[in-house]
Amino acid sequence: MTARGLCLAVTAGLGAALLAAAPVSAAPAAGVKWAACPPDLGAPRGTGCANISVPLDYAQPSGKQIxxxxxAAGSLDAPNILMVNPGxxxxxxxGTAQLVWSSLPPELVDKYLVVSFDPRGVGASSPVDCGDTSGLFxxxxxxxxxxxxxQEQKRLDIARKVADACAQHAGDLLPYITTQNAxxxxxxxxxxxxxxxxxxxxxxxxTKLGATYATMFPATSGRIVLDSVVDPTVSTYQTAYQQDPALQRRAAxxxxxxxxxxxxxxxxxxxDAVGGVWNTIRDTLAAHPAGDKVGSEELDETLASAMYVDAxxxxxxxxxxxxxxxxxxxxxxxxxxLALQRVDGAQLAYNCADDKWPADWRTWHTDTVRADKKAPLFAWLxxxxxxxxxxxxxxxxxxxxxxxxxxxxxxLVQAKDDSATPVEGALHMQQAMRGSRLVLSAGGNHGQFLFDQNACVDKPVVDYLLTGRLPAADVKCAAPPASASALADRFEQA
Structure with missing residues (x-):
């Protein structure tokens, strides 16, 4: 799964404030013309949209443009801009700009126009289209x-056909869909x-995108907040094996x-008793899928997705x-x-092109068999x-x-038991980005600032965005009171 996107909408609602029509006062010559978002984008009310052109290949800046x-959400008269990426x-x-802006505390609302975007290869930004792959599954x-x-070869054949389909339908884009280009x-x-x-x-x-930007463009990096941190010291291939035991612990x-x-x-x-019943149900579904739709594989996917947020x-x-x-x-x-998307062309494009992956399937098999011993619910998935x-x-x-x-x-902001981006990633990022500070929650939700309702986490981030000053030391926070034990009552009343 690697580091999937944060499902922000699980824990926060959309605000209804409208994007103001005034020009950005701090930048009258800015080259962005905001307008109503096209209806087909499904943008929340109060969101403005704009387009810019960039080189497909930065080695040829005057060549083909995409x-x-x-x-954007908030007031165009706001003195500052906060760019956001949801993962x-x-x-x-x-939808992220409106979601984040409507969740900001009052002291930040008037200070920031929140700007988000579809990265290259995604959604409305020259998307990677792998064609109709539904027949492969x-x-x-x-x-x-x-x-x-x-059985392993049949799954391997599907993986190969997906790669072939993406190359056939989006081959001209694939070499340029990288985090560095983003x-x-x-x-x-x-x-x-x-x-x-x-x-x-x-x-x-x-967080990987933000850290890449800060490394490539240090002189123009302002206040950078990285929440639920991808490990900068391991490849994307290795990230999956870092996730496996973390997912297993979260499932426990x-x-x-x-x-x-x-x-x-x-x-x-x-x-332990629940885990035993779960495994029995998993075996039952493998032999007799529910409604001929949900077998053990679909149960595994659903469990993995639910591990991101305890809501x-x-x-x-x-x-x-x-x-x-x-x-x-x-x-x-x-x-x-809750199940995961079968083929996400954009995610594959970034993951597969950002790092080298083993070309010999025997390496994958050996590593997965080893991982399966400690994470039997997730390693092969x-x-x-x-x-x-x-x-x-x-x-x-x-x-x-x-x-x-x-x-x-x-x-850096991190939950100790986050299974999608395990805590060692944040510790390694802190070592890589020298002088960085870490706000660490004892909880396990993926995505902390603004969306875990944890004042201890939010305060140092707000202070940093207001002043530009990092905390004097790392900050440790308890898990928010609305975590697991209170969820049943909260959802019973909803």
Whole structure:
């Protein structure tokens, strides 16, 4: 799965404030013309949109240009601009500007116009289209852990066909869909917005993008906040194996929470008991898929998705509880709501081109068998999610060492038990970006600032955005009170 995008909408609602029509007072010569967003983008009310052109290939800046779509929320008279990326890679940013701006505390609302964007290859910005790949995937999918070499080869054939389809439909784009080029695009946006420095908030993969920008453009990096941090010291291939045990630990927390709410879910009174029932249900679905739609593979995907934020836990626990009692309808619905996208061309494009991947499948097999011993619920799922990178038809980007040169210190925000971007990534980023400070929550949700309702986390970030001064020391925070134990009651009342 690597570092998927942050599902911000799970924990925050959209505000209704309108984008003002006045020009940006701090930059009268800015090269951005804001207007109403095209209806097909589905932008929240109060969002303005604009387009800029950037080179497809920065080695040929006067060559072919592509169009990037930006979104903005807040007042155009605001003195500052905060650029935001929600993660992915491959997540659209069109709705992110309004979501972030409407969630800002009062002291920041009037100071920032929030600008987000669809990165190159995504959504409204020259998207990577792999064509219709739905016919490649049977319904339901076979179990993630192959029972024999033939099953493994069938999954491998699907991965190869996906890579071929992406090359066939988007081959001219694929060599240029890289994080380094997205960082170059951000600097073009900064110039177009008329700003000397770029203030930036990135979640999940957005932390990799922000750190890349700060490394490549240290002189124009302003206040940089990286939330739920991707490890800069490992390749994207290695990131999956870093995620596997973290996901398994997070699942154990989920099982323990279900056990603590046995009066509601009736799946066991301890985490171990719930885990045992879960594995039995997993085996049952492998042999007899629910509604011929949800097998063990779909259950694994749904579990992995629910590990990102514990607000998803009641939905999944309730669905599995109903299935255990003989009603498969809620589980089929939950799988449709939470399951991962089969083929995300933009995400594959970034992941596969940003780093070198093993071309010999025996390496993948050996590493996954090893990982499966410690993370049996997730290892093979994670491998299949990125397996097309073994056959990708585009060169990898030249390597860049995050934090090298004159890269500035930044503010890092992290949850200790985040399974999508494990905590060691934040610790390694702090070492790479010398002088950086870390705000560490004891919780496990993916995405902290503004969306985990944790005042201890939010305050140092707000202070930094207001003053430009990093905390004098790292900050440690308790998990927010609305975490796991309170979720059942909160969702019961909703």
């Amino acid at each position: 169009s990037l779509t930006m979104a 992915g890679p491959g997540e659209s940013g069109i 049977p319904t339901p999918m076979p179990p993630n852990r192959p029972a024999n070499a033939d 960082a170059r695009d951000m600097d073009r946006m900064r110039v177009a917005l008329g700003k000397d420095k770029l203030d930036y908030l990135g979640y999940s993969y957005g 927390q989920f099982f323990a929470w279900v056990g603590a709410n046995d009066a509601k879910y009736h799946l066991g009174t301890t985490g 998803s836990w009641p939905t999944l626990a309730d669905a599995v509880s109903h299935f255990h009692a003989g009603d498969s309808g809620p589980l089929i619905g939950a799988a449709g709501q 994670n491998t299949w999610y990125s397996a097309s990178c073994a056959f990708w038809k585009a060169p990898t980007a030249p390597p860049i060492e995050i934090g090298s040169g004159k890269a500035p210190a930044v503010l």
